[in-house]
Amino acid sequence: MALRVEIENLGCQLERMHEVFSDLRRLLDDHPSEGDKVLLIDSFGDAVEDLLGWLEESLEKCALF
Numbered sequence: 001m002a003l004r005v006e007i008e009n010l011g012c013q014l015e016r017m018h019e020v021f022s023d024l025r026r027l028l029d030d031h032p033s034e035g036d037k038v039l040l041i042d043s044f045g046d047a048v049e050d051l052l053g054w055l056e057e058s059l060e061k062c063a064l065f
Helices: 002-030 039-064
Strands: none
Touching: 002 039
């Protein structure tokens, strides 16, 4: 029983993190890129995409419990 509660809590925290990183992705998509900033923003955007994918996989696993 305690494990189920902890996994539910983890799922809630993962959902919140997903919301935050989704907002960050939208911010990066809306930000105009200029000069050298393009590579940095693209690299950062790629990292955010990776994090979102990992969070989605984790949320799927939590839903199994």
